[in-house]
Amino acid sequence: MSDDESEVQDAGFDEWLDAAEADEAYALECPNDHGSLPPRRVCPECGATELEEVPLPGTGEIETFTVTHVPTPAFEEDAPYATAVARFGPVRVTGQVVGVNLETVENGLEVELEITVSETTGERVLGFSPI
């Protein structure tokens, strides 16, 4: 959440959005092959502290989704919109499905990451666009 007075970034998270915008999205992987998302210094699965950035595959697959009609105020102008959980290699990610007729969103749909913006706030939003 930025406002007029500050452009403070969330370390780890905003860098990840920057990377995703440059088609260089990544996951963190521990020596035991557990995948996770930043910001993170410790593997949540095994406690390992040597985490390495590994590139995310270019495409993911929707595992579950919903169409939200009653949003939080930050998405008032965006509703209705589809939110989905999609798997990209070692991690799952939650995002908004963009550029698609909401009726056609389904489990198994192949998507790629697309960082979009909220129509309500202009803030960046993690999105998925169908391939």
Place this chain on the structure above:
Amino acid sequence: MHDVRVAGAGLTAFGHSPERTSRDLFSEATIAAFDDGGVSREDVDALLYGNFMGELSEHQGHHGPLMAEAAGVQAPATRYESACASSGTAVRDAVMRIRNGEDDVVLVGGAERMTNLGTAGATEALAIAADDLWEVRAGMTFPGAYALMAQAYFDEYGGEHEDLAHIAVKNHENALTNEKAQYQSAIEVADVLEAPPVSEPLGLYDSCPISDGAAAVVLVSDEYAAEHGLDAPVSISGTGQGGDRMALHDREFLARSPAARDAGEEAYADAGIDAGDVDVAEVHDCFTIAEVLAIEALDLESVGEGISAARDGRTTADGETPVNLSGGLKAKGHPVGATGASQIAELAALLSGDHPNSEFVPDATTGVAHNAGGTVASATVHVLEVSDQ
């Protein structure tokens, strides 16, 4: 180890009272609890208080001492925050304090003021129980998260919205005689199916309401109950807590609640019972799908079978194991921080024959209460039993 007894319990009406502060609500609930239990306020050793969104709804932090004042007790007080499982975790710690001999009398409860925020404000406040960076900023709401689980459940185990509708119908039916319930009105399956969508497949009638309310329970040691000649036939014989990853997408399962399963197994083992011994349950049905996940996690239904339990009458008032005879969060209401303690109050009343719906479970001796936080990244389970004093 000291047994823990429910000496008294009090609830405010749950519902729409935007002008009431949480200190006012909690004060009312504690007066009822002390009147009910015949326990002196002076004997209270500690107050454990659950609340989730006080900073957002009332611009108030540091609730512990404020609520001790509201209750009229001179005792150290601590706030517990575990999203919607806030007072469930408070109850668990109260039980452990009494068991280990630290305290004899613990006042435990919670309150939440929510309706003053309006629907959008409350939706925003509830959403912070999810991962802010990875879920909330992607537009996920609290109903949205449960909708993701519902869709995943349908995909994995089958079922449809109509099955879920039977859960809402059942819980409204159960609330008809509960004078504290937010809704005392019957609904039909068609009402649920035709209601405006919130987050598909969940609609308005799949969702618990936004509620104001408070709950208070006086827990005492066996010895204290005996010394003071208290009428306290119900004991908390088992307690358990489970946890899971914060964001839904980081979980192993999208359509199960391992945190609740862990909490249930721990509570059952603690009480020395198994799921087959459970006569009646109060579970955290913030959305219709949540009741399905809860009864499967508690092993009252096999995985994949919970979806049909209400429709086929296994969990209805006249069923084998009635679930949410209070009306559940769905019809009774869900003032978040008060919910876990209110389940203990309802279950104790059901087991001791003091509840309007006790007639449906006349021989019940064992009940289970399940309280979940967020999309079940937190869960507590308590076993209550009628036992000799």
